[in-house]
Amino acid sequence: DTGVSQDPRHKITKRGQNVTFRCDPISEHNRLYWYRQTLGQGPEFLTYFQNEAQLEKSRLLSDRFSAERPKGSFSTLEIQRTEQGDSAMYLCASSLPTGDETYNSPLHFGNGTRLTVT
Amino acid sequence: EDQVTQSPEALRLQEGESSSLNCSYTVSGLRGLFWYRQDPGKGPEFLFTLYSAGEEKEKERLKATLTKKESFLHITAPKPEDSATYLCAGMTTDSWGKLQFGAGTQVVVTP
Numbered sequence: 001d002t003g004v005s006q007d008p009r010h011k012i013t014k015r016g017q018n019v020t021f022r023c024d025p026i027s028e029h030n031r032l033y034w035y036r037q038t039l040g041q042g043p044e045f046l047t048y049f050q051n052e053a054q055l056e057k058s059r060l061l062s063d064r065f066s067a068e069r070p071k072g073s074f075s076t077l078e079i080q081r082t083e084q085g086d087s088a089m090y091l092c093a094s095s096l097p098t099g100d101e102t103y104n105s106p107l108h109f110g111n112g113t114r115l116t117v118t
Numbered sequence: 119e120d121q122v123t124q125s126p127e128a129l130r131l132q133e134g135e136s137s138s139l140n141c142s143y144t145v146s147g148l149r150g151l152f153w154y155r156q157d158p159g160k161g162p163e164f165l166f167t168l169y170s171a172g173e174e175k176e177k178e179r180l181k182a183t184l185t186k187k188e189s190f191l192h193i194t195a196p197k198p199e200d201s202a203t204y205l206c207a208g209m210t211t212d213s214w215g216k217l218q219f220g221a222g223t224q225v226v227v228t229p
Contacts, residue, residue: 042219
């Protein structure tokens, strides 16, 4: 079990530039999630996939954000026209599918990509 | 509106000094209550899932309990390596993938 892998670990960009992050989930996990975390706060849900299908997207997510999981394996999160308010840790997580209504497979998180917009 | 609130925001303990962290939730249709540990610069690490009031789970010096309105994480005889931020999160019946996190409790254990 190599865990959830995220790349890059750090990204510094200038306001207005586009950035893309990659996430490789645990191999047998078919669910993949993106969260965002700012200093002193808990992670905030952005979106999640089951296989290649994007099943839910936060209402708070700007149209500048887009996520893909083209083959149901790795995922990318792109932020267009970055703003200083986008500075945060972007966390990816994965999980096994939930088998029934009474059990929730826990989310396993990667170590994140820290984005700084100058 | 669904909300998860953790207290205290920060906790400083002497090694061996037991204490409890609180997580209160106003989440309609709670499907599971999760506890995570997060070290600086790292992603959250899964600890426990609780499903129903009265349930308890233990791992080493940590024990998590759940009531109808709140959850507690008890740290018994903590060691410096227990220093971390502890996060709780709720998952609701209207979404399988969305965890609603609290802001966390930052725990520092001094020798």
